[in-house]
Amino acid sequence: MNAKTADKIATAVIIAVAAFIVLLLIGLLGYILVRGLGHISFDFLTSAPETIRAGGGIGPQLFNSLFLLVLTMLITIPLGLGAGIYMSEYAPVNRVTAFIRLVVEVLSSFPSIVVGLFGLLIFVNLFEFGFSLFSGALALTVFNLPLMVRITEQGLRSVPQAQKEASLALGLTKWKTITSVMLPIAIPVILTGTILAAGRVFGEAAALLFTAGMSSPRLDFSDWNPLHDVSPLNPFRPAETLAVHIWKINSEGLAPDAPEIAAGASAVLILTVLLFNLVARWLGRYMYRKFTAIK
Amino acid sequence: MDEIGLSVKNLSVYYSDRPAVKNVSLDFAAKQVTALIGPSGCGKSTFLRSLNRMNDLIPTSKVTGEIWIKEDDINSPSTDVVSLRQKIGMVWQRPNPFHKSIYENIAFGPRYHGVKNKKQLDQIVEESLTRAALWDETKDRLHHSALTLSGGQQQRLCIARSIAVQPDIILMDEPASALDPVSTAKIEELIGELKQDYCIIIVTHNMYQAARVSQKTAFFLLGELVEYDATDKMFTNPQKAETSDYISGRFG
Amino acid sequence: MAQSFERQKAKPHVTEEWVGRVYTLLCIFLLVATIFSMVYFVASRGLTTFFGDGVNVLELLTGIKWNPEGEPAVFGALPFIFGSFSTSILAALISAPLGFCAAVFMVEIAPRFGRKYLQPVIELLAGIPSVVYGFVGLSVIVPLFRDIFPGQGLGIAAGALVLSIMILPTITTIATDALAGLPSGLKEGSYALGSTRWQTISRIVLPTTLPALLTGIVLGIARAFGEALAVQMVIGNAPHIPRSLFESTSTLTSAITLSMGNTAMGSVHNNALWSLALILMLMTFIFVFIVRWLEGRSKI
Numbered sequence: 001m002n003a004k005t006a007d008k009i010a011t012a013v014i015i016a017v018a019a020f021i022v023l024l025l026i027g028l029l030g031y032i033l034v035r036g037l038g039h040i041s042f043d044f045l046t047s048a049p050e051t052i053r054a055g056g057g058i059g060p061q062l063f064n065s066l067f068l069l070v071l072t073m074l075i076t077i078p079l080g081l082g083a084g085i086y087m088s089e090y091a092p093v094n095r096v097t098a099f100i101r102l103v104v105e106v107l108s109s110f111p112s113i114v115v116g117l118f119g120l121l122i123f124v125n126l127f128e129f130g131f132s133l134f135s136g137a138l139a140l141t142v143f144n145l146p147l148m149v150r151i152t153e154q155g156l157r158s159v160p161q162a163q164k165e166a167s168l169a170l171g172l173t174k175w176k177t178i179t180s181v182m183l184p185i186a187i188p189v190i191l192t193g194t195i196l197a198a199g200r201v202f203g204e205a206a207a208l209l210f211t212a213g214m215s216s217p218r219l220d221f222s223d224w225n226p227l228h229d230v231s232p233l234n235p236f237r238p239a240e241t242l243a244v245h246i247w248k249i250n251s252e253g254l255a256p257d258a259p260e261i262a263a264g265a266s267a268v269l270i271l272t273v274l275l276f277n278l279v280a281r282w283l284g285r286y287m288y289r290k291f292t293a294i295k
Numbered sequence: 296m297d298e299i300g301l302s303v304k305n306l307s308v309y310y311s312d313r314p315a316v317k318n319v320s321l322d323f324a325a326k327q328v329t330a331l332i333g334p335s336g337c338g339k340s341t342f343l344r345s346l347n348r349m350n351d352l353i354p355t356s357k358v359t360g361e362i363w364i365k366e367d368d369i370n371s372p373s374t375d376v377v378s379l380r381q382k383i384g385m386v387w388q389r390p391n392p393f394h395k396s397i398y399e400n401i402a403f404g405p406r407y408h409g410v411k412n413k414k415q416l417d418q419i420v421e422e423s424l425t426r427a428a429l430w431d432e433t434k435d436r437l438h439h440s441a442l443t444l445s446g447g448q449q450q451r452l453c454i455a456r457s458i459a460v461q462p463d464i465i466l467m468d469e470p471a472s473a474l475d476p477v478s479t480a481k482i483e484e485l486i487g488e489l490k491q492d493y494c495i496i497i498v499t500h501n502m503y504q505a506a507r508v509s510q511k512t513a514f515f516l517l518g519e520l521v522e523y524d525a526t527d528k529m530f531t532n533p534q535k536a537e538t539s540d541y542i543s544g545r546f547g
Numbered sequence: 548m549a550q551s552f553e554r555q556k557a558k559p560h561v562t563e564e565w566v567g568r569v570y571t572l573l574c575i576f577l578l579v580a581t582i583f584s585m586v587y588f589v590a591s592r593g594l595t596t597f598f599g600d601g602v603n604v605l606e607l608l609t610g611i612k613w614n615p616e617g618e619p620a621v622f623g624a625l626p627f628i629f630g631s632f633s634t635s636i637l638a639a640l641i642s643a644p645l646g647f648c649a650a651v652f653m654v655e656i657a658p659r660f661g662r663k664y665l666q667p668v669i670e671l672l673a674g675i676p677s678v679v680y681g682f683v684g685l686s687v688i689v690p691l692f693r694d695i696f697p698g699q700g701l702g703i704a705a706g707a708l709v710l711s712i713m714i715l716p717t718i719t720t721i722a723t724d725a726l727a728g729l730p731s732g733l734k735e736g737s738y739a740l741g742s743t744r745w746q747t748i749s750r751i752v753l754p755t756t757l758p759a760l761l762t763g764i765v766l767g768i769a770r771a772f773g774e775a776l777a778v779q780m781v782i783g784n785a786p787h788i789p790r791s792l793f794e795s796t797s798t799l800t801s802a803i804t805l806s807m808g809n810t811a812m813g814s815v816h817n818n819a820l821w822s823l824a825l826i827l828m829l830m831t832f833i834f835v836f837i838v839r840w841l842e843g844r845s846k847i
Contacts, residue, residue: 003746010745017652022668028675079578102839107581114828171378172377209804266679277671277674
């Protein structure tokens with residue numbers, strides 16, 4: 001076979017593979033949406049699930065997922081920003097810093113199930129938070145922190161050195177320089193990354209099985225006092241999230257319409273993650289334009 | 296001898312043990328413009344950056360020697376760098392206004408240093424912009440982004456920003472090298488005005504500029520101070536052969 | 548404003564600087580402390596099986612029978628270890644050529660089209676939650692395999708196929724970065740000699756970027772190795788080494804997922820599950836070190 005024929009064949013194969021990957025995603029999304037969208041209704045999104053009868057909804061699970069996401073981000077963002085700022089601006093160039101980098105890399109590669117088990121030992125048992133939203137949020141924080149640190153570092157590195165020098169030369173402290181000159185410039189990068197991280201948190205299940213729990217107690221959506229047991233806002237109640245619910249009904253669902261519920265819930269999950277992606281993309285592009293168009 | 300604004304004694308700067316500035320001693324007069332000239336890589340910018348401890352940002356750098364401003368040694372480890380930098384303004388080669396409004400660019404420093412009163416801030420903004428010959432061009436759009444200004448305007452804004460915090464000394468690192476001739480002329484004119492109040496130290500690669508704006512000139516070569524004298528004397532009758540070679544354009 | 552810069556400790560900006568430094572240091576300290584306690588707690592739990600309950604390490608690593616509730620209880624985790632390795636390596640074998648082709652497409656063949664369409668597709672694939680992959684695997688791949696091959700359709704093949712899609716973004720992204728980072732002179736030199744694109748790719752690009760491509764593959768394997776729910780849903784969960792790719796089996800993660808909730812803390816069975824978690828953790832270390840080693844090589 002001569003070189004030109006080989007080149008043509010290889011090119012064809014590569015293009016075919018690329019097309020295949022695009023079709024794969026379309027097929028995946030299409031399958032989930034076609035199977036699931038029909039099942040989504042206002043009632044499905046708001047009513048409680050049924051164990052053995054048909055017609056159950058995913059209301060509490062959807063609420064739990066959103067609430068858990070908010071809790072997680074409330075803990076992750078300040079910690080991740082702080083640690084990221086340290087790594088990018090304060091950490092001296094030495095072996096200790098190199099070691100911390102290795103540690104963060106290891107933490108980011110830990111399987112989420114291991115993070116969940118750690119949460120079970122520490123947050124659920126040792127700190128006695130029990131199977132609760134709070135334990136779940138802490139486990140997800142551990143799972144999410146390395147990513148948040150990397151995003152913050154990336155954002156700060158995108159700030160021109162001249163901006164930092166200009167602020168320092170005016171007699172501002174390093175901390176003030178970071179918070180009022182560098183962070184505002186880094187925000188597009190950090191925000192985009194954070195939203196994508198939020199999407200990841202929203203779909204995570206393995207780290208939650210043994211921390212937030214696999215059951216959802218009866219909730220009273222008219223009681224918004226976080227101290228009450230039946231209040232949806234109580235962070236110390238067990239909470240099954242949407243992703244965990246999908247896993248559970250697939251492996252041990254008894255309701256006759258379990259496959260439809262799984263499909264509907266998957267569609268909701270996918271649509272939410274898609275939304276996160278689109279918002280991140282749009283926001284990133286919008287902010288980028290806002291900063292560059294005036295140059 | 297004129298009043299001394301800044302006095303440098305035996306200053307050396309090393310980057311990872313490689314010397315970039317070698318044992319330089321220099322006195323800068325207050326209310327005068329001193330130009331630092333020399334071929335690129337001669338250490339003049341490095342020297343300038345060590346005067347307000349900007350080299351602290353480079354982890355591999357090491358600065359030895361003394362830099363006296365009145366009775367304080369800038370280079371002493373116990374010096375409060377943050378307060379020091381407020382007394383020494385700096386202007387860079389490329390204009391680097393903050394990604395904020397024109398007003399905020401000026402008000403940012405004073406507000407941080409304790410001026411909270413809106414009226415007072417307004418006044419500082421107007422005064423600083425006026426001194427930088429930018430008020431007329433910007434007074435109607437103070438709250439527009441500073442990045443909407445032209446390069447020359449941005450550079451004048453950066454000068455206004457640095458004088459807003461009332462420094463004694465202003466360091467300028469080739470402030471006009473990224474600008475067109477018209478903007479350059481404006482900046483040079485501005486420097487002439489500012490020298491009535493400030494000790495200005497300007498690094499330039501342009502000898503005509505040094506001749507136009509400065510009263511004294513220091514010539515650097517390979518990290519060493521070769522010659523330091525009154526500008527007109529230096530350009531008409533240099534003492535050292537290297538200076539004469541550089542000024543007559545034989546190298547650099 | 549005071550005239551002297553020296554020794555004015557009580558000034559507000561000194562406190563401000565201190566607050567910032569301490570706050571960020573505290574954050575990073577918390578992060579480091581978390582990982583150390585993680586390693587410590589999982590290890591101490593996982594080692595109890597050997598030192599407290601008297602289970603032999605070798606027996607756990609090489610035994611092929613897992614019967615934790617039997618009399619006597621037997622803890623042979625080899626089926627799980629085998630399941631984890633076979634699914635993740637098989638997944639990488641499927642995914643690596645696809646990822647490499649996608650990267651070549653994006654960098655060499657159609658950069659504009661690739662960046663505009665293929666890149667977002669890859670990012671979206673990365674964003675799909677693992678339970679959704681498990682659900683699709685269970686409702687599409689498993690029935691398909693059931694119809695074509697003998698058996699229930701559950702097993703290593705289904706697990707590996709689901710995982711291969713999940714790790715495709717990891718492999719593709721790293722391969723793309725590696726190809727894009729190649730000095731253009733290298734390729735131009737080859738084209739100038741009259742080589743075709745494929746000759747250039749296979750003789751110049753591929754060998755030069757090999758360490759980086761391997762990095763992507765190892766990261767992919769690491770991700771597949773640690774993935775729990777998607778695999779658990781399609782693997783079948785039978786605790787033995789299967790005789791075919793289409794027979795029910797288990798992985799380390801699926802065994803933990805399935806039984807951790809049903810065993811009492813402190814029981815031998817529970818401790819044995821922690822030993823499996825410890826193996827997962829040790830494998831993570833190994834993967835990270837392989838990646839570091841490969842990264843060191845690709846810089847040369």
